[in-house]
Amino acid sequence: MNSYGLKIWSEDNFFIEDGLIKLNHASKPAFLDIYKNLKSQGFKGPLLLRFPHLIKKQIATLFNTFEHSIKEYNYKGSFSGVFPLKVNQVPNFLFPLLRAGKKYAYGLEAGSKAELVLAMAYNNLGAHIMVNGFKDKEMIHMAFLAKKMGHKITLTIEGLNELETILEVIKETKMTSPDIGLRIRLHTSGSGIWAKSGGINSKFGLNATEILQAFKILEDNALIDLLRIIHFHIGSSISSIQTIKKAIKETGNIYAELKKLGAKALDSINIGGGLGVEYSQFEKTKQYSLEEFSNDIVFLLKEIALQKNVKEPNIFTESGRFIAASSAVLLAPVLELFSSEYEYENLKLKKQNPKLISELYDLYLSLNKKYALEYMHDSLDCLESLLTLFDLGYIDLQDRSNAEILTNLIIKKALELVNIDDYSELKKIDEKIQEKYLVNFSIFQSLPDLWGIDQEFPIMPISHLDKNATRSASLWDITCDSDGEISFNDKKPLYLHDINLKKEEYILGFFNVGAYQDTLGMKHNLFSHPSEVLIEFDKKGQMKTNQALQSQKIIDILEDLDYDILHLEKVFKSKLDDKSYKILKQYLEENNYLKTICS
Numbered sequence: 001m002n003s004y005g006l007k008i009w010s011e012d013n014f015f016i017e018d019g020l021i022k023l024n025h026a027s028k029p030a031f032l033d034i035y036k037n038l039k040s041q042g043f044k045g046p047l048l049l050r051f052p053h054l055i056k057k058q059i060a061t062l063f064n065t066f067e068h069s070i071k072e073y074n075y076k077g078s079f080s081g082v083f084p085l086k087v088n089q090v091p092n093f094l095f096p097l098l099r100a101g102k103k104y105a106y107g108l109e110a111g112s113k114a115e116l117v118l119a120m121a122y123n124n125l126g127a128h129i130m131v132n133g134f135k136d137k138e139m140i141h142m143a144f145l146a147k148k149m150g151h152k153i154t155l156t157i158e159g160l161n162e163l164e165t166i167l168e169v170i171k172e173t174k175m176t177s178p179d180i181g182l183r184i185r186l187h188t189s190g191s192g193i194w195a196k197s198g199g200i201n202s203k204f205g206l207n208a209t210e211i212l213q214a215f216k217i218l219e220d221n222a223l224i225d226l227l228r229i230i231h232f233h234i235g236s237s238i239s240s241i242q243t244i245k246k247a248i249k250e251t252g253n254i255y256a257e258l259k260k261l262g263a264k265a266l267d268s269i270n271i272g273g274g275l276g277v278e279y280s281q282f283e284k285t286k287q288y289s290l291e292e293f294s295n296d297i298v299f300l301l302k303e304i305a306l307q308k309n310v311k312e313p314n315i316f317t318e319s320g321r322f323i324a325a326s327s328a329v330l331l332a333p334v335l336e337l338f339s340s341e342y343e344y345e346n347l348k349l350k351k352q353n354p355k356l357i358s359e360l361y362d363l364y365l366s367l368n369k370k371y372a373l374e375y376m377h378d379s380l381d382c383l384e385s386l387l388t389l390f391d392l393g394y395i396d397l398q399d400r401s402n403a404e405i406l407t408n409l410i411i412k413k414a415l416e417l418v419n420i421d422d423y424s425e426l427k428k429i430d431e432k433i434q435e436k437y438l439v440n441f442s443i444f445q446s447l448p449d450l451w452g453i454d455q456e457f458p459i460m461p462i463s464h465l466d467k468n469a470t471r472s473a474s475l476w477d478i479t480c481d482s483d484g485e486i487s488f489n490d491k492k493p494l495y496l497h498d499i500n501l502k503k504e505e506y507i508l509g510f511f512n513v514g515a516y517q518d519t520l521g522m523k524h525n526l527f528s529h530p531s532e533v534l535i536e537f538d539k540k541g542q543m544k545t546n547q548a549l550q551s552q553k554i555i556d557i558l559e560d561l562d563y564d565i566l567h568l569e570k571v572f573k574s575k576l577d578d579k580s581y582k583i584l585k586q587y588l589e590e591n592n593y594l595k596t597i598c599s
């Protein structure tokens, strides 16, 4: 039975029982029941479920693991974390995060003015705010205002010009400056698809010469005590611990050098993000555990501090993907299987059929368990020949239709008959017998990283898990874009079930979609965000569905694009009778996704 690599990627957050995937928490509801519950509340189309308990779990795991390493190595520095808002800024994610992080003084990292505004308004008081990214004078002044509000805030400078601007703002406003951090341009670089943030040619940070210049500028202006922290970020989801260790050694030594030069207040290293998340359903791609990550960092920093005789630095982390990824799951119903056009009822055999069609029909009738796969191969060859005959004008459209139907019926029946255990037999013919599943969602909106950078996400049906999945599957979304497809990949094959959608629903789950996908997603074909719901539990373990956010109405999507809605309505009103206009108006009040047959 296929468990879709659950053991590899799910971190025990989910489990399979009675053919259903269930949440491993509180009353342990099945995803299918959550879906049905929400559908009965009137939600249509794809649904994004957010699980605050998984945000809490990740924050607790991160802090507890580092605390453990700190104890184990008798490390003198402290551990703190900030959540990089870039990873997820939506309120249904952020508020649960802030609630869960309060006890750890978990703060926020902002990389733009809008994100800084969010941090200023909502950050837990006493928790840190880190400001990274390119900054203008306005943004720097905003950080001063945050400081005035009582926030512990650090401006990490990406270039010397930002330092000059900070000096200007101090002179002009006489306000107390936030702490200053230096982003270091390491020669260490990451690996993998997100590894562009490190290395000598990276977009961000100060090189060795600039670090020395920054130090001098601060000293000359008697502001060296503002320098509290040095920072690096070598990319997201770093797959190898070696890269991280190298970066820590480099940064640890820069820290020690700056201390020796006289950076008295410097007491912290911010190790940025990079903590990996396992997305693969086939093999572990992340080659280290969180324990190894935290042990290595604490151990290395301790060693460097000892060797260079400086104080052990406090450690900050900005890993956000690790915190957010598991907390959201997208459920999207399958609308159609393409082979459903090939039903037996549609077979219209003639009195006199071409020889190959008769052969196909015989294959179909005599199909048995023993020769199922052999007959399937034969039918594929037959179809090939028949299509050639059609091109040459020897058979007609009805013959061709019969040939396609019979071949599909043979494939279906053969796959039912054989016991597919190791899939090795199936693998040989996967390409030819693929089934296309039309799914009610937009890849551009909900899985932009899959479209943009070929990022994998765990995909599986939320039911039927006690039955063999025999169809090698390609997924099509409902956008009119041929890129809106997850095509079958025989290296990482997705097998789904043969379903009669007229009789039962078939819902696919897309997992680990909580990091980056929400705001990177785009409104291609004007599909806006799916409806979303917070799935929470009361003290008795009873499920509560909260903070529901319906997918945008068509009329609102158009208004967002700055169309004049009144004008639109006027156009329709003038060209339609009252009754028709009212019906159209109702349609405009619905979301843009398709309604499933069963709804």
Ligand SMILES: *Cc1c(COP(=O)(O)O)cnc(C)c1O
Binding pocket: 084, 086, 087, 111, 132, 233, 235, 236, 237, 272, 273, 274, 275, 318, 319, 320, 321, 322
């Ligand atoms: C994007 C970013 C992060 C988040 O990294 P993840 O590994 O994706 O969590 C952290 N720090 C900085 C400076 C970033 O730009």
